[in-house]
Amino acid sequence: MNDELELKDLYDGFRDADTIKAFAKIIEEDAKKLGKTINIMEVCGGHTHTIMKYGIPQLLPDNINFIHGPGCPVCIMPKERIDSAYILSLQEDVILVTLGDMIKVPGSKGSLQDARAKGADVRFVYSPLDCIKIAKENPSKKVIFFAIGFETTTPMTCSLLEAVVKQEINNVYFHINHVTVPEVMKELIDSRDEHVDSYNNRIDAFLGPSHVSVISGSKIYEQFPEHYKRPVVVAGFEPVDVMQAISMLVKQFIENRCELEIEYKRLVSYDGNKRAQEMMDKYFKKVMFKWRGLGNIPTSGLELKDEYNKYNAKEIYKDVLPIEEIEDHKLCICGDILRGIANPPDCTVFGTACKPTKPIGSCMVSSEGACAAYYKYGNLLK
């Protein structure tokens, strides 16, 4: 860790009670001038988590409403990809490496945790670069990095690939499951399936995740105010950030503006991190990705370019990996939740057959999933 940055800088000041209460006051006053209800979709599961954990809805007037979006890399992972991870982990001489919560998500055969209990060598890392160390310590093993996440985590996967190429390490492979945010936001507004009228008009504004924009810049959201007439505020993850961002959105509505604004000026710029974007362009191509509950969304996924095929676990293990699609549990309405047209308590098995200890859908597995957040913190909230 960087020496100049102290751990406490991560949160200090952004949870100040007086600031939060002051924003609550401003929003309450402004909201009286709205004359209608506005539904704000937080695209990202990190925001859902903050909103629930800090009880933000309790501070807001009735005409400001949150709807939860599809932005958690665990929640949107279709079962066949989880099965792929499971199968890969059980191949001979394989060490499967991934990030955090992914270990708990049930596929059709079980979760990586179950694979581990069966003897698979599954490890999670904090930084993908740790794969290099694991690969060097286990020269006779194949280390497969099961890469997940939005724009936020993609550059780290690039750095790993870059290091593997440069250092000519020949036992690290990749299973890429990266996705990008703007495409799915567009899909939520644009798509023409049976739900269209119910949710198309529901989203009045977006909270954009700041992590994503640290990398990609705020520019990726430009189309939403311009083309779709939905204002966007790129916001940080602390309660003060969220309150300030909501206040900015409300102000846009009462002043009749529709713009892209940045609340999280501490790290986000319009252009983002150019170097990270270049790396992503160098190693990845845009492909169709099947989002769990949302279906195929063109160009919303990333895949290794063909010239890196020798590192691609999907190529190397293509004979054992699943190709058929797998349906989700019939009762699970994660899909509707990820679209913002249902809330977790609408699900008939919420909190009964489906709990964090016994999840049926991944919205209950991931700590960033809407169902888990509701289950953990939500019962008191309005």
Next chain:
Amino acid sequence: MKTVTLAHGNGGAENQELISKVFYRAFKNDILNKSEDAAIIQDGSLAFTTDSFTVSPLFFNGADIGKLAVCGTCNDLAMMGAKPKYLTCSVIIEEGFEIKSLEKIVRSMKEELAKNDAIVVSGDTKVVPKGSVDKIFINTTGIGEVQQKGISSNAISEDDVIIVSRDVGAHGATIFAAREGMDINTDLQSDCASLWIQVKALLDAGIKITALRDATRGGVSAVLNEWANQSNVCIEVQEEKVPVADEVKGICELLGFEAMSLANEGTFVLALPKEEAQKVLDVLAQFDNSKNASIIGSVSQAYEKRVVLHSPWGTKRFLELPTGELLPRIC
């Protein structure tokens, strides 16, 4: 529940499920069913407990597995108002383990025994082939003499307040920071310590304690949830009153954890009548590792068997029993 997963050892919900469905079902009896920190036997005169210790890394800031193994068992006795007296110590060692490390571990055990004025009276050693265990596992079992009877997590009422003895989460955060691949430089130290010394001071001061528990795996949130459950009450905690070190907060921020769910090895939670609270703070203030003890909450009937956390800006939410293996979040 088909196979045992690591989540079954987390001190939270899955752990309880495993214990009740497998072990309690087979072993049930009146003493075990009380599920206190230590069993009270011999007409209430003795406390009896056992614990096994595995930790990675074996040596970390503020303690090592040896110190843990003595503190853990002695603290379980202390939490029943008992003075630790006799321990057994049995170790399972992986072939290839360095004698030097073993000696270091045993030395810390010895130091910690002295602080409790307890002795090891019996033991056992097994060596197993490489790969059968992760370096070394230690089991300690202890017997203590009960000094104050009637301390129980089943007896908390609206007359009580809740006190925590020091800042929470230091042990869990230290272990996470020390794990491979974290690269966090911190001065953070495990809170690992023998608690009998403080408990004795409280008893000597004549304080009537309702319930006492050290907040090990599952942290303070597990203790409070168990208490709310066992005593049929709602425990309401003021978040800003819970002491958390800056570095622990930072690590929680990085990894997406809650400080109150992180493990401790020398932090305890007390429930006792309101009138006694100030006296407790005065006694605890004399000790280095409990000088920032704090009254963190009260007891009500608002939400039966639940723990409610109040934020400084006026919102509230439940504080759940931790679930799952503690895993860092994705981004």
